[in-house]
Amino acid sequence: MSATSVLARKWRPRNFAQLAGQEHVVQALANALTQNRLHHAYLFTGTRGVGKTTIARIFAKSLNCESGITAEPCGVCSACTEIDSGRFVDLIELDAASNTQVDNMRELLESALYAPSSGRFKVYIIDEVHMLSKSAFNAMLKTLEEPPAHVKFILATTDPQKIPVTVLSRCLQFNLKQMPPALIVSHLQYVLGEEEIPFENGALNLVARAAQGSMRDALSLMDQAIAYSSGKVDESLVRTMLGAIDQGYLFDLLQTLRAGDGVGLLRIADDMAIRSIAFEAALQDLATLLHRIALAQTIPQAIAEDEPERVRLMQFAQQFTPEEIQLNYQIVIHGRKELDLAPDEYAGFTMTLLRMLAFVPASTGDNVVPRVVAVPKVVMPVAVSAAPKLLATESVATYQAPQAPSVELDWNTLLTQINVQGMARELAKNSVLTSFTDGCLVLSLAPQHKQLQSNKLAVDKLQAVLSEYFAKPIKLVVELGVSKDIATPAAVAQHEKQTRQQQAEAAIKQDAFVRDAQIHLGAQVIENSIKPVSI
Numbered sequence: 001m002s003a004t005s006v007l008a009r010k011w012r013p014r015n016f017a018q019l020a021g022q023e024h025v026v027q028a029l030a031n032a033l034t035q036n037r038l039h040h041a042y043l044f045t046g047t048r049g050v051g052k053t054t055i056a057r058i059f060a061k062s063l064n065c066e067s068g069i070t071a072e073p074c075g076v077c078s079a080c081t082e083i084d085s086g087r088f089v090d091l092i093e094l095d096a097a098s099n100t101q102v103d104n105m106r107e108l109l110e111s112a113l114y115a116p117s118s119g120r121f122k123v124y125i126i127d128e129v130h131m132l133s134k135s136a137f138n139a140m141l142k143t144l145e146e147p148p149a150h151v152k153f154i155l156a157t158t159d160p161q162k163i164p165v166t167v168l169s170r171c172l173q174f175n176l177k178q179m180p181p182a183l184i185v186s187h188l189q190y191v192l193g194e195e196e197i198p199f200e201n202g203a204l205n206l207v208a209r210a211a212q213g214s215m216r217d218a219l220s221l222m223d224q225a226i227a228y229s230s231g232k233v234d235e236s237l238v239r240t241m242l243g244a245i246d247q248g249y250l251f252d253l254l255q256t257l258r259a260g261d262g263v264g265l266l267r268i269a270d271d272m273a274i275r276s277i278a279f280e281a282a283l284q285d286l287a288t289l290l291h292r293i294a295l296a297q298t299i300p301q302a303i304a305e306d307e308p309e310r311v312r313l314m315q316f317a318q319q320f321t322p323e324e325i326q327l328n329y330q331i332v333i334h335g336r337k338e339l340d341l342a343p344d345e346y347a348g349f350t351m352t353l354l355r356m357l358a359f360v361p362a363s364t365g366d367n368v369v370p371r372v373v374a375v376p377k378v379v380m381p382v383a384v385s386a387a388p389k390l391l392a393t394e395s396v397a398t399y400q401a402p403q404a405p406s407v408e409l410d411w412n413t414l415l416t417q418i419n420v421q422g423m424a425r426e427l428a429k430n431s432v433l434t435s436f437t438d439g440c441l442v443l444s445l446a447p448q449h450k451q452l453q454s455n456k457l458a459v460d461k462l463q464a465v466l467s468e469y470f471a472k473p474i475k476l477v478v479e480l481g482v483s484k485d486i487a488t489p490a491a492v493a494q495h496e497k498q499t500r501q502q503q504a505e506a507a508i509k510q511d512a513f514v515r516d517a518q519i520h521l522g523a524q525v526i527e528n529s530i531k532p533v534s535i
Contacts, residue, residue, distance in 0.1 A: 029062075040144075057084075090117055094124065129163065184204075206242060253286065273346055293320065331355045411432060430489075443478050
């Protein structure tokens with residue numbers, strides 16, 4: 001395949017409209033160009049293949065297009081075509097990984113003093129800027145702070161933590177996110193459709209997962225897949241090319257677990273050992289499968305209609321309770337962490353399976369069907385949501401919290417499954433779900449926390465985490481006002497904590513030994529020393 005036909009280069013976006021998955025960056029840059037509010041230095045951060053250099057080149061075209069400074073460069077003038085072909089004299093690209101020394105930087109900065117040869121601006125794109133030496137960073141500080149009016153700096157890096165704060169403070173920073181698998185699949189479908197290459201959706205799903213958020217990697221893998229499968233992208237051939245093993249054994253594991261067949265679980269583990277399947281990778285894939293089943297239970301529409309495994313996922317979503325899936329997910333995650341501590345990987349893997357077999361969540365409803373297991377059961381206590389008006393005499397397990405308006409998503413459950421921290425987590429904890437339709441998720445925020453509504457960083461972070469979780473773009477809308485009859489996750493957690501404290505205090509006061517010590521020894525209970533035992 002010739003260099004010019006490589007998919008990653010042939011289908012590299014030429015304007016902002018063709019970019020996929022970085023709408024937050026595109027919108028900001030387009031507004032700056034339209035309003036002519038341009039900064040002198042920009043920093044693009046993100047993992048490999050998410051579009052840092054591509055956006056930088058499009059931005060350079062927008063600055064130098066002969067039609068004027070615009071968010072929609074014409075693409076046909078000499079400046080646009082020369083930038084696309086890498087021949088524009090006023091676009092200087094530097095790979096910091098191979099030009100780390102201060103002399104390289106001084107030479108570059110000296111050339112910045114001269115006016116552009118043909119363009120409106122001299123644009124310097126410094127890739128992997130974190131690789132520059134300390135002295136090189138120091139040399140560029142003054143120019144970066146007060147560059148000539150005709151100069152724009154665009155820095156790109158995969159590791160912003162290594163960039164001095166003095167440089168960061170002089171740049172507008174944009175964080176590019178990884179591409180969700182669903183978006184990669186959608187783009188691959190478009191590219192292959194334009195290339196008139198037949199494909200199977202299952203093959204695209206495999207490539208999207210293997211790309212790990214990188215669109216460039218996905219297109220490179222697709223080039224390889226096209227060559228490997230002689231023009232047709234076939235799922236079985238792509239699976240062989242990637243070295244991926246048919247994951248049907250994971251479904252067999254869960255089916256055997258559902259039946260309570262311990263002997264069958266060990267038989268599958270033995271077969272995996274014979275097939276040389278890595279147990280650490282198997283646990284990772286099993287956790288991914290449990291996550292997809294949890295999605296099928298909570299938000300069925302998150303599982304695409306053309307998903308090859310949709311039918312089996314929906315079957316398991318019916319066969320297992322949400323509590324069982326959550327507990328098994330936790331067991332698998334911890335089993336993977338402890339694999340290095342086990343006598344060997346086989347022992348660690350089979351111990352994880354035995355835990356899944358032996359532990360079941362406590363029944364919290366009539367619709368929970370217990371498994372029939374051939375080994376003694378250990379009932380594992382699970383935390384149960386409390387409510388704002390929980391009385392000291394009521395048990396946590398039997399209390400029914402007031403319910404929000406009927407939606408297809410349990411907000412409290414979702415918060416246990418996503419990794420969100422800081423102010424974004426405070427926003428999530430102090431809100432309740434109002435609606436979730438057509439990719440728009442509406443939250444009602446408790447009025448006492450109204451300052452979080454205007455915290456753009458918190459809102460954007462929570463929106464990004466939700467988009468990653470659902471593997472599709474999510475629009476987050478935050479409104480003020482929560483009904484007094486509905487408990488936010490923060491309120492539920494606070495009242496649950498208060499209830500456990502009340503129960504702990506009552507247990508101490510009613511303890512026979514404590515009573516005897518008070519009567520006969522004059523002992524006193526220090527109230528603030530009583531703490532409930534964590535479950």
